[in-house]
Amino acid sequence: MAETIVFQSLPARPAPIKTEGLVPWAKANLFANWQSSLTTVIVLGVLLYAIPNFIHWAILTATTAPNAEACRAPGMGACWGVVTEKYRLIIFGRYPMEEQWRPLVATLLLLALLVASCTRAFWNKWIIVLWVVVIGTFFALMYGNVLGLTKVTTDRWGGLPLTIMLSSLSMVMSFPIAIAVALGRRSALPAIRTFCTIYVELIRGVPLISVLFMASFMFPLFMPQGVTVDVMIRVLAGLTLFAAAYMAEVIRGGLQAMPKGQAEAAASLGLSYWQTQFKIILPQALALVVPSIVNNFIGLFKDTSLVGIVSLYELTGSLGLALNGDADWRPYKLEGYVFITLIYFAFCFAMSRYSLWIEKQVNKSKLR
């Protein structure tokens, strides 16, 4: 008999060509072939020309003095004075000057609440209580008429507080509606399915501007005489319903991607429809669509600028409010836009980074 040969495995060794480090990275990504090298050179050339010019305009020849006269001097670059002069009007809109500590405190509270809601340590049932308390405080501070605060009607609210309040509230309220509609569109009951489909198609078929317009001007026509709902509430409802329709489709995409076996396994274990949805299907389906949901949220955040159509002046609107009527500063609207662009970008970028973190959290179970 032949002797058994003992199997011996070869030791693993590192790859012969380096793939990590700056030089190999640049070689692979910037100078892989002549086309890519050419593109790199052209892009670098454009940047080398544009960046110094921008720095020259934005920093070297710029002035921050709140003096329109100085800005008009020949050879001057950016006139940041428009921001130093008008920043309170841009950020708080038409809210009475002497009371602006109220939107400031209210907004800081709301931002703290948002940050807390994004933190793992706060993910329990107390967060709901916290939301109710903070949102209640927000409206009390903004509206006043209690605890000796003077009354400030909603048509005077404006700027960043309005942007943040409208977007965060419509995000939070649209989410459960979106889940319900997404489940409804897959329901076994034809009436529910049809209703949800009509809702989604109807809302998606019209621009947000017309939804807001209808919420503001047409809705009151359907109300009984003497009953009025504040325009802020109506606009909030419009934004929420609009966002929910889009998000419902995103969530439905996630539901569609779930293998049938998951629901079958849950059924075989005796779980009810709702238990199956909330314990098994939704956690996985939502995890799949985190990038799209955050995408929608970012869009919604910027879409709030459209409430200008119904004379609510959020951040973009209040910039116009601050500069349009002022002949001295009107020429420097560009600088104003750069300023609010930075604010928008800061919020959107934060959301996008947070989305990456969430993706990591929900995909932990997939790591080997």
Added chain:
Amino acid sequence: MTTTTNATKDIIVFDKVNKWYGNSFHVLRDINLNVKQGERIVVCGPSGSGKSTLIRCINRLEEHQEGHLFVDGTELTDDVKAIDKIRKEVGMVFQQFNLFPHLTVLENLTLSPMYVGKVPKKEAEEKAMIQLKRVRIAEQAGKYPLQLSGGQQQRVAIARALCLTPKIMLFDEPTSALDPEMIKEVLDVMVEMANQGITMICVTHEMGFAKAVADRVIFMDQGQIVEQNNPHDFFNNPQTDRSKDFLSKILGH
């Protein structure tokens, strides 16, 4: 004969059950089948013969359209209460495992006892650990399913089904998705279960398993039960040309 007397001594009774997929695909045709408490049955047959559909009717993952189907004395109808009751008594193991990937192994096992059985968490976890030990995988309790091998995942799936202390276990091709080296570890667990007296119905092509544990082998083709017999006679002396042909194909190499 009356179905009611059968229902009292037989734990599963199929009485002229028919099922269609859509309007034209007649997947189960006049199925009559009585399963005694504690009986171990292997169902085999070519693909598309209706074997999976047959066992999926038992816990109502599929609905039959004609005939009567009794499980532990309760008839399966649209009555949700009856379905809930039966699902608590019937455990199922799937070809693709169907573990919940977002939950740990332990959470997979405790989910149903906690939310369906209303068992307190601590008690559910203790019972789950007993089942995990039974399938020899207790040390993996904190891991996520996708971190385990196929054979380990299927053993977790078996343990999960056992956590409801079912009277009946259904296996739908439990080893078909496994690498050859992992089939044995799953079959070993199933053989152990079979020796403990639970009623088992297993769709499988593992003929070694059928010979070792089955009380009865059922051969299906084109939605019908073609032949049923004890394993010894079925494998050595098949009665129909269809089963002879099938056996020559799966045992021939």
